[in-house]
Amino acid sequence: MQRSYTYRVFLLVASIFIYANSWGQDPQYSQYYAAPLYLNPAFAGSELVPRVGLNYRNQWPGLDAQFTTFSAYFDTFLEDYNSGVGLLVMSDTEGAAKLRSTTIAGFYSYELRLGEKAYFRPGFRASYIRRDIGFYENLVFANQINPTNPWGDLLPSDVPGFGDPVNLLSLSVGGLFFTDKFWFGVAADHLNQPNQSFLENGISNLPYKLSIHTGYRISLGTGGYRNDFTHMYKQRYIVPTINYKRQGPFEQLDAGAYLYMEPLILGLWYRGLPYKPVEQQSNRDAIVLMAGVNLINGVSIGYSFDYTVSKLGIQSGGAHEISLSFLLADRNQNKIRGRDTILPCPKF
Numbered sequence: 001m002q003r004s005y006t007y008r009v010f011l012l013v014a015s016i017f018i019y020a021n022s023w024g025q026d027p028q029y030s031q032y033y034a035a036p037l038y039l040n041p042a043f044a045g046s047e048l049v050p051r052v053g054l055n056y057r058n059q060w061p062g063l064d065a066q067f068t069t070f071s072a073y074f075d076t077f078l079e080d081y082n083s084g085v086g087l088l089v090m091s092d093t094e095g096a097a098k099l100r101s102t103t104i105a106g107f108y109s110y111e112l113r114l115g116e117k118a119y120f121r122p123g124f125r126a127s128y129i130r131r132d133i134g135f136y137e138n139l140v141f142a143n144q145i146n147p148t149n150p151w152g153d154l155l156p157s158d159v160p161g162f163g164d165p166v167n168l169l170s171l172s173v174g175g176l177f178f179t180d181k182f183w184f185g186v187a188a189d190h191l192n193q194p195n196q197s198f199l200e201n202g203i204s205n206l207p208y209k210l211s212i213h214t215g216y217r218i219s220l221g222t223g224g225y226r227n228d229f230t231h232m233y234k235q236r237y238i239v240p241t242i243n244y245k246r247q248g249p250f251e252q253l254d255a256g257a258y259l260y261m262e263p264l265i266l267g268l269w270y271r272g273l274p275y276k277p278v279e280q281q282s283n284r285d286a287i288v289l290m291a292g293v294n295l296i297n298g299v300s301i302g303y304s305f306d307y308t309v310s311k312l313g314i315q316s317g318g319a320h321e322i323s324l325s326f327l328l329a330d331r332n333q334n335k336i337r338g339r340d341t342i343l344p345c346p347k348f
Contacts, residue, residue, distance in 0.1 A: 025247055025248070025250055026189065026209055026247060027057070027067070027069040027090070027092045027101075028245070028252075029055055029057055029069070029321065029323075030057070030254075030271070030286075030288045030290070030304045030306055030319065030321050031055070031267075031290060031302055031304050031321055031323045031348045032213070032243055032254070033241075033345055033346050033347060033348055034053070034055060034300070034302055034323035034325065034347060034348045035053070035055045035071060035073075035323070036053075036075075037073045037075060037086050037088050037105075037107055037125075038055075038071060038073075038088060038090070039185075039187065039211065039213065039243075040123065040174040040175075040176060040185045040186075040187040040211065040213070041086075041107045041108075041109060041123030041124055041125035041172055041173065041174045041187065042109050042121040042122060042123030042174040042175055042176035042185060042187070043075075043084075043109070043121075043123070043174075043176065043185075044075045044084035044085060044086035044107035044108065044109040044123055045075050045076055045077035045078070045083065045084015045085060045086065045109055045111075046075075046077075046084060046109075046121065046176070046343050047075075047077070047327060047343070048077045048079075048330075048339065049076070049077065049298075049327050049328060049329075049330040050074070050075075050076040050327070050328035050329075050330075051074070051075050051076070051325060051326070051327050051328065052072075052073070052074050052325065052326055052328065053072070053073050053074075053323070053324065053325035053326075054070075054071070054072050054323070054324045054325070055069070055070070055071045055072075055321070055322070055323050055324075056068075056069070056070050056321065056322045056323075057069040057070075057319060057320070057321045058319065058320045058321075059306070059318075059319040060308075060312065060316040060317055060318075060319065061317035061320070062315055062316045062317030063312075063316050063317065066317070067092070067093065067094050068092070068093050069090065069091070069092045069093075070090070070091050070092075071088060071089065071090035071091070072088070072089050072090075073086060073087065073088040073089070074086060074087050075087070075107065077111075082110060082111050083108065083109065083110050083111070084107070084108070084109040084110075084111070084121075084123075085106075085107060085108055085109075086106070086107035087104075087105070087106055087107070088103070088104075088105045088107070089102075089103070089104055089105075090102070090103040090105075091103075098133065099131065099132075099133055100131065100132050100133070101129060101130070101131045102129070102130045102131075103127050103128070103129045103130075104127070104128045105125050105126065105127035105128070106125070106126050106127075107123065107124070107125050108123065108124050109121050109122065109123035109124070110122055110123075111339070113339070114177075116340075117179050117180045117340060117341045118177075118178075118179050119177070119178055119179075119339065119341070120175065120176070120177045121175065121176045121177075121178075122173070122174070122175050123173065123174045123175070123176070124171075124172070124173055124174075125171070125172040125173075125174075125189075126169070126170075126171055126172075127168075127169070127170040127171075127172065128167070128168070128169060129167070129168040129169075129170055129194075130165055130166070130167050130168075131165065131166045131168070131196060131198075132164075132165040132166070133198065164198070166195075166196055166197070166198060168194040168195075168196060168206065169192070169194060170189065170190045170192065170194055170206070171190075171191050171192050172187065172188060172189040172190065172191060173187070173188055173191065174186060174187035174188070175187075178341075178343055178344065178345070179341065179344070180217075180341040180342070180344060181216060181217045181218075181344050182214075182215075182216050182217075182344065183213075183214060183215060183343065183344060183345050184213075184214040185211075185212070185213045185214065186210075186211070186212050186213075187209075187210075187211045187213075188208060188209070188210055188211075189208060189209040189211075190206050190207065190208045190209060191208055193205040193206055193207065193208055194206050207247050207248035208247070209245065209246070209247040210244075210245070210246045210247070211243065211244065211245050212243070212244040213241070213242070213243040213244070214241070214242060215239050215240060215241035215242070215344075215345055215346075216239070216240060216344075217237050217238075217239050217344040218237055218238050218239070218240075219236070219237050220236040220237050220238060221236055222234060222235065222236060223235070223236055223261065223262065234261075234262040234263075235260060235262045236260065236261050236262065237260050238257055238258065238259050238260070239257060239258040239260065239344070239345070239346050240256075240257045241254075241255075241256065241257065241258065241269070241345070241346070242254065242255045251273050251276060251283070252271055252272060252273060252283070252285060253271070253272065253273050254269050254270070254271045254288075255269055255270055256268050256269020256270060256288070257269070258290075258346045258348065260294075260346070262294065263293045263294050263295055263296070264291075264292075264293055265290075265291070265292050265293065265294060265302075265346065265347070265348060266290065266291055267288070267289070267290035267291075267292075267304070267346075267348060268287075268288070268289055268290070269287075269288050270286075270287055270288070271285040271286050271287075271288060271306075272284040272285040272286070272309070272310075282310070282311070284309050284310050285306075285308070285309065285310055286306035286307055286308050286309055286310070286318065286319065287306070287307045287309060288304055288305070288306050288307075289304065289305050289307070290302060290303070290304035290305075290348055291303055291304075292323070292347070292348050294347055297326075298326050298327030298328070299324075299325075299326045300323070300324070300325045300326070300347045300348070301323070301324055302321075302322070302323040302324075302347070302348040303320075303321070303322055303323075304320075304321045304348075305318055305319070305320060305321075306318045306319035306320075306321075323348060325347065
């Protein structure tokens with residue numbers, strides 16, 4: 001069956017980006033604190049109780065080259081070993097060529113007490129990543145187009161090994177320092193920079209990713225009584241935060257704040273580094289608006305929308321993101337805890 005010239009050119013351009021040894025980027029979440037294990041392995045077990053979470057992101061739904069990401073995680077704290085463990089499964093589909101990645105990751109962290117209400121948590125993550133091109137059968141390479149009859153039947157492709165799945169092992173580390181009001185975390189992913197090339201004997205190392213995240217909780221006093229048996233006041237606070245990310249030549253900074261009026265939480269932040277262009281392109285991404293609830297039964301639900309401010313514009317559809325997490329019953333609730341403070345960073 002013949003295909004239009006425009007369609008072939010589009011697929012050819014898409015294939016070039018995959019065929020070449022181009023820079024790759026990991027998926028990202030706007031609600032990065034709602035994906036704590038993905039943000040930093042040191043967050044494994046940080047709630048001191050079993051936790052289950054789901055995250056879904058649909059980026060640029062107005063374009064044919066949209067990005068969709070789904071992840072699920074579980075983590076818990078092992079009181080007898082002062083350690084956190086966790087498991088994350090993530091599926092990501094990128095762009096028109098449907099580059100698919102499936103990740104299964106295991107986590108370990110350890111909690112150290114540095115002083116009164118001051119703690120440090122080192123963490124480690126080992127990830128198995130499988131990548132394949134879901135649209136491979138429709139990709140068109142230059143050597144498949146007959147120069148004497150470009151609208152005729154395609155010629156056979158002779159790209160060795162292209163189209164076969166790629167299996168990677170990625171190693172990551174992280175650290176998190178926190179008090180009852182302040183936290184500072186650093187994570188480094190893909191330290192071994194595994195080869196992600198789809199070509200036989202090709203080399204395309206996955207660049208390591210650096211993330212630096214910090215924030216401070218500012219109390220706004222207390223609200224009325226909770227409608228439960230605890231007879232506690234509702235919490236109110238504002239939390240300014242930043243999250244810096246760098247991978248290969250790409251850099252981004254999320255800067256904004258969360259307002260918590262129990263049980264409602266609102267967030268607003270900006271993503272980009274407009275003063276530092278990438279490949280002569282303005283590094284502006286989005287303004288993110290978020291709303292969610294933290295219920296006293298341990299359930300947290302959040303929704304965020306990325307209003308695109310890059311050249312793609314709002315006609316790209318921005319990005320929609322949904323997060324859900326809940327804390328399970330604490331089997332060690334009758335034991336004396338070794339920690340006298342709660343991690344102050346937001347749930348979203």
